[in-house]
Amino acid sequence: MKAVRVSSPGGLDALQFVDLPDPKPAAGELTLEVKAASVNHLDLWVRKGLPVAKYPIILGADAAGVVLETGRRALLSPTLSCGTCEFCSSGEKPLCVKYTILGEHRDGSQAARICVPAENLIPIPDTLSFEEAAAAPLVYLTAWRMLITRGRLAPSEDILVWSAGAGVGVACLHLAKLSGARVIATASSDEKCARLRDLGADFVLNHAREDVVKRIRELTSKRGVDVVVDYIGKDTWARSVQCVRRGGRIVTCGATSGYDPTEDLRQIFFRQIEIIGCTMGNNKELQDALRPIFEGRIHPVIDQVLPLKDVAEAHKRLEQRLAFGKIILKP
Numbered sequence: 001m002k003a004v005r006v007s008s009p010g011g012l013d014a015l016q017f018v019d020l021p022d023p024k025p026a027a028g029e030l031t032l033e034v035k036a037a038s039v040n041h042l043d044l045w046v047r048k049g050l051p052v053a054k055y056p057i058i059l060g061a062d063a064a065g066v067v068l069e070t071g072r073r074a075l076l077s078p079t080l081s082c083g084t085c086e087f088c089s090s091g092e093k094p095l096c097v098k099y100t101i102l103g104e105h106r107d108g109s110q111a112a113r114i115c116v117p118a119e120n121l122i123p124i125p126d127t128l129s130f131e132e133a134a135a136a137p138l139v140y141l142t143a144w145r146m147l148i149t150r151g152r153l154a155p156s157e158d159i160l161v162w163s164a165g166a167g168v169g170v171a172c173l174h175l176a177k178l179s180g181a182r183v184i185a186t187a188s189s190d191e192k193c194a195r196l197r198d199l200g201a202d203f204v205l206n207h208a209r210e211d212v213v214k215r216i217r218e219l220t221s222k223r224g225v226d227v228v229v230d231y232i233g234k235d236t237w238a239r240s241v242q243c244v245r246r247g248g249r250i251v252t253c254g255a256t257s258g259y260d261p262t263e264d265l266r267q268i269f270f271r272q273i274e275i276i277g278c279t280m281g282n283n284k285e286l287q288d289a290l291r292p293i294f295e296g297r298i299h300p301v302i303d304q305v306l307p308l309k310d311v312a313e314a315h316k317r318l319e320q321r322l323a324f325g326k327i328i329l330k331p
């Protein structure tokens with residue numbers, strides 16, 4: 001089968017489009033014939049080198065397709081855990097020390113086939129395309145846990161989402177609107193800003209030319225927003241701290257611009273700000289996040305659909321922050 005593999009970390013040339021033997025399901029596993037797989041920032045980190053990643057590895061956490069053994073349409077739940085530790089026992093799978101993400105700790109979805117435990121295959125309605133289904137799991141799962149579970153977002157609240165045109169950003173915008181909150185979204189170009197407005201953002205700021213801190217103060221009568229979603233890191237962190245209200249929450253699930261921002265701790269303790277770390281989510285959160293998509297209340301936004309062999313083009317678009325929504329690869 002054809003697959004996107006990284007044997008040793010590096011630049012775009014580390015991406016190999018290879019022919020591999022078809023995988024065989026282990027006991028309790030089923031085979032997904034992949035019709036669409038999506039690209040996440042995680043793939044870029046794995047390609048560049050992560051200490052926890054096992055090389056060589058097939059990239060990709062997300063996919064949708066047809067289960068070979070049953071003929072059912074399904075999407076891939078992107079994570080596995082031990083199932084028995086104290087965290088798994090309390091339903092907190094993402095805290096499991098043996099937590100596994102497809103395409104990071106074991107072979108992923110950017111291939112013609114993938115074998116996974118049967119519980120990792122979630123049936124999808126016939127009304128949902130494979131492309132939309134493949135765009136959903138990782139980013140909506142992440143967004144749900146960030147906003148709803150960990151961020152405790154309430155309908156009366158204001159939320160700031162930096163770079164909301166990214167895959168996870170669009171998911172945050174969708175779920176924040178669904179929860180009834182007022183959403184302030186930022187993007188780096190007027191074109192992306194217009195698209196965010198079309199998706200329902202209440203206010204949109206072009207962070208390339210607007211003073212976001214000043215604008216947030218104006219929009220919230222100097223109060224600041226209740227919740228900030230920041231997965232940009234170094235470039236935005238200090239401003240996130242300035243944008244959040246006293247006692248507000250900053251939720252982080254990534255650091256695409258760098259993971260070591262400067263931090264003025266006085267701002268954190270005097271203004272009693274909560275910094276909330278978050279990654280992926282548990283099975284219940286995935287079900288909750290997918291339901292509005294299965295019901296057609298939310299449509300994942302697809303930036304481009306590319307053949308699997310053009311994976312380098314997808315990485316380039318994500319790296320240059322050109323993508324709006326998710327890039328889909330077709331085997």
Ligand SMILES: [Zn+2]
Binds near residue numbers: 081083084085086089
């Ligand atoms: Zn566990």
